[in-house]
Amino acid sequence: MKKAFNLGLFLGLLSVTSLALQSCNEGGSKKTDSVTIGTVDSIDDIDDLNKDTVEKEIKKDTIAVKGKKSILHHEVDTAKLLTDSVSPRYIYLTFDDGPLNGSQFIDSIATAKNIKINAFLIGKHDRMSKGLHKYYERYMNNPLVDCYNHSYNHANNKFTYFYSNAESAYEDFDKNEKELNLKHKIVRLPGRNIWYFADRKRIDMQSGSSTADLLYQNGYRSMGWDCEWKKGKPSGMPVESVSFIYRQINNRLRNGTSFSKNNVVLLMHDDMFQTRKAQKMLSDLIDSLKLHPNYEFAHMRDYPKQK
Numbered sequence: 001m002k003k004a005f006n007l008g009l010f011l012g013l014l015s016v017t018s019l020a021l022q023s024c025n026e027g028g029s030k031k032t033d034s035v036t037i038g039t040v041d042s043i044d045d046i047d048d049l050n051k052d053t054v055e056k057e058i059k060k061d062t063i064a065v066k067g068k069k070s071i072l073h074h075e076v077d078t079a080k081l082l083t084d085s086v087s088p089r090y091i092y093l094t095f096d097d098g099p100l101n102g103s104q105f106i107d108s109i110a111t112a113k114n115i116k117i118n119a120f121l122i123g124k125h126d127r128m129s130k131g132l133h134k135y136y137e138r139y140m141n142n143p144l145v146d147c148y149n150h151s152y153n154h155a156n157n158k159f160t161y162f163y164s165n166a167e168s169a170y171e172d173f174d175k176n177e178k179e180l181n182l183k184h185k186i187v188r189l190p191g192r193n194i195w196y197f198a199d200r201k202r203i204d205m206q207s208g209s210s211t212a213d214l215l216y217q218n219g220y221r222s223m224g225w226d227c228e229w230k231k232g233k234p235s236g237m238p239v240e241s242v243s244f245i246y247r248q249i250n251n252r253l254r255n256g257t258s259f260s261k262n263n264v265v266l267l268m269h270d271d272m273f274q275t276r277k278a279q280k281m282l283s284d285l286i287d288s289l290k291l292h293p294n295y296e297f298a299h300m301r302d303y304p305k306q307k
């Protein structure tokens with residue numbers, strides 16, 4: 001992705017401010033007081049018709065934002081900006097626990113912004129309703145969205161118990177791959193930030209380690225994350241501001257503190273983006289990152305990308 005670097009334009013678009021936010025965590029998918037794009041009262045109500053509407057709305061918003069120059073409000077260190085412009089850097093937006101209410105908007109945003117994103121899916125959710133199955137199909141049919149394995153049952157949220165038997169845990173991933181027809185041998189362990197691919201392994205806790213070993217021995221790559229945009233309780237909204245997450249990503253890249261240099265993986269959850277406000281935050285984050293001419297959105301199957 002080569003773009004002409006226009007520092008003047010770049011700086012012009014970045015001013016100072018911040019957006020206020022809210023909260024969340026792993027697991028539940030409660031509906032909030034959704035002021036959603038289109039009219040969505042139940043997860044079965046979305047169809048392809050208002051998919052188009054959603055994408056148009058997002059595009060409209062983006063144009064309005066750029067016109068006003070007032071939404072992308074982040075402090076920028078101009079000296080570092082020049083350094084930033086030199087080497088390519090890769091950003092992996094990863095969304096866990098789908099399909100859930102929220103997945104349909106993430107799918108629309110990826111399309112409207114024309115960026116690659118990554119979805120770590122749960123087979124049990126796909127089986128919960130026709131509506132959720134539709135969101136799964138949207139993800140699978142969108143070439144911008146790569147679908148990966150987050151286990152079938154999500155450990156039923158009893159993580160230590162789940163990982164106490166590596167073989168049955170492994171079987172759960174295997175079942176998910178088959179049920180969801182997943183094409184890539186890429187997993188994310190529920191409730192654990194564990195990396196294991198090539199000869200590189202990093203675990204956040206011992207429980208889960210033997211499952212990662214077994215997956216690795218069977219040709220899977222386990223992918224963790226560098227930063228997380230947390231989900232608030234009970235609102236389900238993103239906890240941190242757009243500016244905060246934007247800075248986290250930049251800092252990881254500049255300081256070389258991500259698991260792989262020049263690559264940064266952001267964890268989010270699908271159900272954080274049920275409301276219009278949360279969708280706007282995600283759009284704003286993407287717009288901010290897109291202003292960097294050397295930043296590229298990537299798929300986890302290509303991780304880690306070098307130049």
Ligand SMILES: [Zn+2]
Pocket residue numbers: 026027096097150154190191
């Ligand atoms: Zn999860």
